[in-house]
Amino acid sequence: MGVSKSLLSHISDGYTKCKDGCRWLSRVEEAEVKVEKLKNSSSQEIGKLCLGGFCSKNLKINDEFGESLTKMLEEVSTLTNEGEFTRMTGTILEDRPDERPCETMVGSESTFHEVWRCLVEEQVGIIGLYGMGGVGKTTLLNKINNRFREMPNDFVVIWVTVSRSLQLENIQNTIGRKIGLFDDSWREKSMEDKALDILRILSKNKFALLLDDIWEQIDLKKIGVSPPSSENKSKVVFTTRLIEVCGKMGADQQFKVECLRNEDAWDLFESKVGDVTLNSDPEIPELAELVAEECGGLPLALVTVALAMARENTPEEWERAVVVLKRLAHEFSGMEDQVFLFLKFSYDHLPTDTIRSCLLYCSLFPEDHSISRKGLIDCWISEGVLDDRNGIQNEGYRNINVLIRACLLEEAENNHVKMHDVIRDMALWIATKVEKESGSFYVQTGAELTEMPEIEEWENVRRISVIENKIESLEIIPTCPCLKTLFLNNNHLKMISGNFFQSMPSLKVLNLSNNPSLSDLPSEISMLVSLQHLDLSGTAIKELPQELKSLVELKCLNLEHTCQLQAIPHHLISNFLKLQVLRLWECGSSNEVAEASVLFNDAESLVEELLCLQHLNMLSINLKSDHAFETFFKSKKLQNCTQSLCLQSLPRQNCLKALVANLKQMDTLKIMDCKCLAELQLDCSGEMGRLREACGFRSLHTVNISSCPKLSDLTWLVIAPNLKCLVVSSCSNIKDIFCDKKISDIPEKIRKTIPFAKLEFLELQQLKNLKSIYWNAMPFRHLKEIKVIGCPKLKKLPLDFNSAKERKIDIEGEQDWWDRLQWVDPVFSTLFQKFLVRTDD
Incomplete structure (x- = not known):
């Protein structure tokens, strides 16, 4: 006991402030354990003594115990001496950290x-x-x-x-x-x-x-x-x-930690290149800015490229740098070994090969391109990147979220994503040079092409993307036995030769969207026997050829925004028995519709054909007649798979009660020109849990209501907690957005939620009787813009200090309306005045 106390007497807080003291204390505590063991064993030995208590009956044990005791005493003596030395000479524990090399911070x-x-x-x-x-x-x-x-x-x-x-x-x-x-x-x-x-x-x-x-x-x-x-x-x-x-x-x-803004990126790039190089020719500064832009504000790329260009003092060398970075970034000095290999760690760390393939697929889109999540998942499903099974759409969204959480994709507006330019360059490098995909990607996006390029190895290419060019016609006859994806969207296409498709037996994804002059498809499109995804959205297609019936493998058909489409042959849609995704938003919205078309008579026949599609799980559609509406709402399956719904010119519908029941996937709702519509009614019957599960409005993020003169309020929006965009116009009878009397009839758990918690955009136009949005101030944590035009009776905005906390909200409106607004506290008027954008200037 005395030994232990003598050791512990040396312990003081001061020892924890020096390295030698820390090490010494650790050894002291170990010695304490040994001393306790010796104390325990010594009491046992006393009971075994003979010769008057002076000797152990076992001479061997006696020697071992004595030897252990001697060593322990020597260790204690050493620790005691070291303790005195450490007390005097121990260096201070390095509270002051080692200085780390640190560049001058730019922009962060x-x-x-x-x-x-x-x-x-x-x-x-x-x-x-x-x-x-x-x-x-x-x-x-x-x-x-x-x-x-x-x-x-x-x-x-x-x-x-x-x-x-x-x-x-x-x-x-x-x-x-x-x-x-x-x-x-x-x-x-x-x-x-x-x-x-x-x-x-x-x-x-x-x-x-x-x-x-x-x-x-x-x-x-x-x-x-x-x-x-x-x-x-x-x-x-x-x-x-x-x-x-x-x-x-x-x-x-x-x-x-975000990429640098343009000004900060240029400051960093400029500091690394140096004034001597930048001033060596009057043309270089402007070219240098173009080079810096290709780095997308990523400091690693900016520094790597800048140092590589630091001694390049002719305009020709800088022009070449722009071209190489745009087209073949991996060939630029330092990009492969100093940038792409470093970024590839993120790619390698992705949890599955499927998610890695999903990332590489994103490199087919142009730089800074806003990629639709829906469209991307459609392509993944059709090309076979995702396995074809139940819940496949959810898997697609999960994969996108994994890539976002890994900082390999970025969130964009309107349910879109983006890929950073340098990440895209890295992905293309992996796809074309590193992985098994080598040689199978051909990507020339935004390259000012006026005709389809000649590809050296057509036979081996699996994916081709020539998005955002100026190609007007497809007249070549390529032989592409392995081609699976062909992106021809956002070009100037007017004509496609029938022979163009004759040697693409494996093609699964064909995107012809956003070619506004493309009005006809060749009948030879029927030769694409493996096609599973056909995107014609945003084209001037007037008629779908009967030959499309041969595309029996089709899983996804996108006809959105094909306003000039006049004819879809009867039984064509119902013939696509494997169809999973059908997008018909604003399809055939012109008045010129052929009688021999399922679009005739306000698409009543079309809705009938949809009932035949057993595998359909995603639908966007416009309903323009009472019969089509009633047929649609008799089908729980059609409601359950509807993602975007437009109700237009329904003459007899005065109450839309059925909406609450089954529209679980609906994210976009548009109601227009429904002259009799007086109420969108909530059905709150049944248990609260069942209502929350059943209502489809948890997915709803966009609502647009116009020209419904009998509608009095939009109280039902209280069960749309994820709403991001609300546009209401030309509804002369609306007095309140939320009616407090109607909200009192809603179950308490819903009633307690604050509406518009995620709202980003609110537009109210030509609502001459609107008096109230909400009776209390709302936090509006995500609100970016309010637009109020032609609402003379709206005297209050539900805004307070919390609404503008650390955030700018643009408020568009007439000055006269603004001047007549009433505020709970006059200081709010001053607070929000700086955000006003006058529409009557």
């Missing part, structure tokens, strides 16, 4: 200040910094590390570079070195013992653990780190490319 200062502001708040313990590879996350973490050097020495700052292959013991070793535990005995310890040693030291210190480049959750307790709390006031900051890691790490705050 505001993010740094936000992060630092959170770090000084006691309630924020764990912070995650996420973003695509090369965006500057490590630079930001370096800056945080160096800022700690400027602070008082009250944090032990520990930097750990984690990397892709997570090795918890390596993290422990890095921490051990930093806090003075790493020596020969440390190497022999188990992970559990190392964790205990780290915990002993860090529990006596306020620490900041900086983890760079983590790809999966790190169990802090397993490595000996107590999670930060308001009691220990410690911090953990980490960087990752995967937003889901922020959740798994329990981040109190997470910050997305």
Whole structure:
């Protein structure tokens, strides 16, 4: 007992502030364990003594015990002497972190200040910094590390570079070195013992653990780190490319590190190229801006390209750089080994080959192209990237979300996504040079092509994309036995030769959309016997040829925005027995419709044919007659698979009660020219849980209602919690958007939800009797724009301080209307005046 006390008498808080002291204390605690063992064994030996209590009956044990005791006394003596030495000479534990190399920050200062502001708040313990590879996350973490050097020495700052292959013991070793535990005995310890040693030291210190480049959750307790709390006031900051890691790490705050804005990107690029090069020829600065634009604001690409161009002082070299970066980015100096290989880690880390194929497919679209989620999933299904089974649409959306969370795709407006230009270049490099897809991708988008290019190896190509060119005709006869996807959309097509399709037996996806001068299809399209996806949206097609009946494998047919379509032969649609996706939004909306067409008589025959499609799971449609409407709403299946619905000119419908029942997938609703419509009624019968499950409005994000003169309110929108866009126009009888009397009839759980929680755009036009939107102020956390025109009786807007918190809301309206608005507090008028955009200027 005396030995242990003599050891512990040397322990003081001061020892936890020096590396030698930390190591010494760890050895002291180990010695304590040994002393306790000797004490226990000594009491056992006393009972075995002979010769008057001076000798053990077992001479061998007597010698071993004596030898252990002697060694223990020597160890205690050594620790005591070292303790005195450590007390005098121990170096201060390096609270001041090692300075990290840190470039001058360009464009991300505001993010740094936000992060630092959170770090000084006691309630924020764990912070995650996420973003695509090369965006500057490590630079930001370096800056945080160096800022700690400027602070008082009250944090032990520990930097750990984690990397892709997570090795918890390596993290422990890095921490051990930093806090003075790493020596020969440390190497022999188990992970559990190392964790205990780290915990002993860090529990006596306020620490900041900086983890760079983590790809999966790190169990802090397993490595000996107590999670930060308001009691220990410690911090953990980490960087990752995967937003889901922020959740798994329990981040109190997470910050997305974005690419640089154009001005900041140019400043970074300019600083790396240097004035000497930029001023060597008057043409270079303008060309240099074009080169910088190709980097999409990604710091890694900007620096790599800028350094490669730093000594190029002729306009010709800069012009070539623009062309190479646009067409063959992987051939540009440094892009492959310094940029693409670095970004490829994100691709390699994707959980399945299917999701990797989904990413590569996205590279077929042009730079900065807004890609429809629906259209993308349709292509994946038809080409076979996704397995054909139940729930396949949901799998498609899940895959898109995985790519977004991995920062390989970006959210865009109106249910679209985008792919960053450099990520796209990387994906094309993988598809054409690295993976098994090598040689099978041909992509020339936005290349000013006026005719279909000659491809050297037509026989091997599997995917061709020539989107956004100026091709007017297709007259060549390519032989493409392996071709599966052909994107010809957004061109100037007027004519397609019948022979063009004759040697494409494997083609599954054909996109001819947004060719506004394309009015006819050749009958030879029937030769595409494997075709599963045909997109004719946004064309001037007047008639679908009868020969399309041969396309018996068709799963997806898109005829949206084909306003000039006059004829769809009877029994053509019903012939596509495998059809899963049919898009007919604004199809044949002109008045010139042939009698021998299912579009005749307001498409009543079309709705009848839809009932034959047993595999249909996605539908967009316009209903223009009472008969079509009634037939449609008698079919639960058609309602369940409807995604976009337009109700137009329904003369007898005065109450649309059926809408609440089955439209589970509906995301877009348009109602126009329904002169008798007085009410969209909520059916709240049955249990609350059943109503919530049954109502289709949880998917609803866009509503457009116009020219319904008897409609008095839109109270039913209270069960559309995810609504993003609402446009209401020329409904002269509407007095309230939400009627408080009707809301009182709605079940309490729904009634308590605040409407418009996700609304981004609100447009109210020519509503001469509108008096109220909502009776209380609404937080409008996502609102971007309000447009009010021709609503003279609307005297109040449901806005307050919270509505404009840290956000700009554009308010369009006449000055006279604005001046007559009434506010709960006059200061609100001043607050929102700066957001007003006058429409009467």
